[in-house]
Amino acid sequence: MSELKGWKDIPIGGLIPHGGTAFDYETGSWRSFRPVHDRDKCIDCLDCWFCCPDNAIIAEDQKFKGFDMMHCKGCGICAKVCPPKVGAITMKPESEFEE
Amino acid sequence: MARKSVSMTKLALTGNEAVAEAFRQVNPDVAAVYPITPQTELMHKFSEYVYDGKVETELIAVESEHSAMSAAVGAAAGGVRAITATSANGLALMWEVLYIASGLRLPIVMAVVNRALSGPLNIHCDHSDAMGARDSGWIQIYSENSQEAYDNALQAFRIAEHSGVLLPTMITMDGFIISHTTEVLEILDDAAAREFVGEYKPMYTLLNPEQPVTMGPLDLQDYYFEHKRQQVEGMYNAPAVIEQVAQEYAALTGRKYGFIEAYRMEDAETAVVVMGSAAGTTKDVVDTLRERGIKVGMVKLRVFRPFPHEQLAEALSHLKSVAVLDRCISFGAQGGPVYMETRSAMYGKEIPIYSYIYGLGGRDLIPSLVESAYNDLFEGTPDPKMRYLGLRE
Ligand code: SF4
Numbered sequence: 321m322s323e324l325k326g327w328k329d330i331p332i333g334g335l336i337p338h339g340g341t342a343f344d345y346e347t348g349s350w351r352s353f354r355p356v357h358d359r360d361k362c363i364d365c366l367d368c369w370f371c372c373p374d375n376a377i378i379a380e381d382q383k384f385k386g387f388d389m390m391h392c393k394g395c396g397i398c399a400k401v402c403p404p405k406v407g408a409i410t411m412k413p414e415s416e417f418e419e
Numbered sequence: 420m421a422r423k424s425v426s427m428t429k430l431a432l433t434g435n436e437a438v439a440e441a442f443r444q445v446n447p448d449v450a451a452v453y454p455i456t457p458q459t460e461l462m463h464k465f466s467e468y469v470y471d472g473k474v475e476t477e478l479i480a481v482e483s484e485h486s487a488m489s490a491a492v493g494a495a496a497g498g499v500r501a502i503t504a505t506s507a508n509g510l511a512l513m514w515e516v517l518y519i520a521s522g523l524r525l526p527i528v529m530a531v532v533n534r535a536l537s538g539p540l541n542i543h544c545d546h547s548d549a550m551g552a553r554d555s556g557w558i559q560i561y562s563e564n565s566q567e568a569y570d571n572a573l574q575a576f577r578i579a580e581h582s583g584v585l586l587p588t589m590i591t592m593d594g595f596i597i598s599h600t601t602e603v604l605e606i607l608d609d610a611a612a613r614e615f616v617g618e619y620k621p622m623y624t625l626l627n628p629e630q631p632v633t634m635g636p637l638d639l640q641d642y643y644f645e646h647k648r649q650q651v652e653g654m655y656n657a658p659a660v661i662e663q664v665a666q667e668y669a670a671l672t673g674r675k676y677g678f679i680e681a682y683r684m685e686d687a688e689t690a691v692v693v694m695g696s697a698a699g700t701t702k703d704v705v706d707t708l709r710e711r712g713i714k715v716g717m718v719k720l721r722v723f724r725p726f727p728h729e730q731l732a733e734a735l736s737h738l739k740s741v742a743v744l745d746r747c748i749s750f751g752a753q754g755g756p757v758y759m760e761t762r763s764a765m766y767g768k769e770i771p772i773y774s775y776i777y778g779l780g781g782r783d784l785i786p787s788l789v790e791s792a793y794n795d796l797f798e799g800t801p802d803p804k805m806r807y808l809g810l811r812e
């Protein structure tokens with residue numbers, strides 16, 4: 321761990337003088353429910369990708385690719401916004417995935 | 420009086436209109452507004468300027484004071500000059516966001532038109548609203564009349580935005596007594612006012628893609644304490660800036676402002692310490708008593724945060740006794756907030772200091788009440804407990 325700095329040596333107001341800091345923060349550790357994707361049902365509308373508050377839906381070539389589990393906090397928004405007739409995302413308790 | 424270097428116009432304005440006039444001249448980028456008596460008229464007037472195209476301000480009519488302060492925080496974080504105004508329960512509703520504004524070091528300027536907090540419901544003058552926010556990390560400047568409210572409003576931007584300070588600033592005026600009373604005051608011409616206030620150049624902004632920053636991140640046991648210490652430093656740096664700004668303002672207008680105003684204090688034996696419009700009444704009483712040969716003086720506090728403890732202690736140190744008038748009660752404490760600060764400032768000096776509570780909920784402070792406080796100081800030993808001016812037993 322880097323040495324902690326004194327109050328004179330840090331930017332004021334808790335400001336971090338660069339962006340993208342949320343990327344370093346592992347919100348995935350908060351998860352108690354895990355989104356599970358069904359490739360066969362998915363229509364690649366990417367509503368989930370638009371709505372995920374943690375940028376945890378990975379899309380490629382305008383298609384659903386997968387979840388970024390380091391950042392997915394398990395909020396379930398993706399499962400909620402996935403069109404009801406499609407229902408390609410199900411939230412499952414993390415306990416089901418433990419060894 | 421110093422020589423005035425710019426032309427000024429005399430206008431008859433209420434306190435609310437006077438501050439709206441200052442805000443018009445400043446032409447801030449964003450104003451987040453929500454009405455509450457007795458502040459309503461201030462932002463009403465300002466919104467007329469917006470809709471008449473007299474300012475370029477983006478006016479956001481929000482749904483509560485909590486949102487007003489939040490919108491001001493968002494705007495200031497975006498790197499622009501943001502203002503708002505409120506009173507009483509509106510300020511109370513802003514409470515948590517006040518700390519965010521100061522904690523993130525966003526130099527928002529807010530006019531607080533002092534009013535009693537409910538309940539029971541009361542809309543009249545009382546300092547309890549602003550006093551409740553005294554530990555929120557905001558600079559607080561109080562005004563005796565409309566002229567001072569206008570002058571303080573212009574100076575507030577320079578103080579808040581100074582790179583060594585970067586603290587939000589509230590300028591206050593007494594509800595109704597100042598906010599709704601028409602007085603004649605001198606207004607700078609627009610160009611001079613704008614030049615004095617200058618352009619705001621934020622140190623950081625969320626909207627600069629060349630220099631992305633993160634504001635308001637999680638700040639735990641490792642750094643929160645250090646960031647609070649930095650806020651203290653901002654308060655330590657503020658007095659020199661307040662003084663510098665006041666000097667420049669005096670050179671421009673001839674009107675001099677200090678942290679305190681000492682009135683007939685040179686050979687005074689006792690004095691009253693007050694804030695806000697009560698200073699006008701107290702000066703009259705001092706004059707009356709002086710005519711009778713009684714050596715009394717008055718000290719008006721203009722700046723409450725940072726508290727000018729050195730200046731105040733120096734002004735009072737030659738007295739036999741002091742009465743401090745508070746328009747606010749700190750329930751369960753030994754006296755009002757100004758009293759407690761004054762006592763702290765006078766620590767180690769063998770001068771008795773007494774606490775008087777007056778004017779709660781807009782109760783008039785008539786001259787005979789102030790006189791009775793002076794009489795107490797001269798004639799007997801005032802009750803060491805909190806005393807009340809104008810309260811029925
Ligand atoms: S559960 Fe929430 S955080 Fe995880 S992918 Fe879905 S929307 Fe994103």
Ligand code: SF4
Pocket residue numbers: 357361362363364365366367368369384398401402403406407408409
């Ligand atoms: S919202 Fe549902 S259907 Fe649309 S891309 Fe996401 S998982 Fe596929």
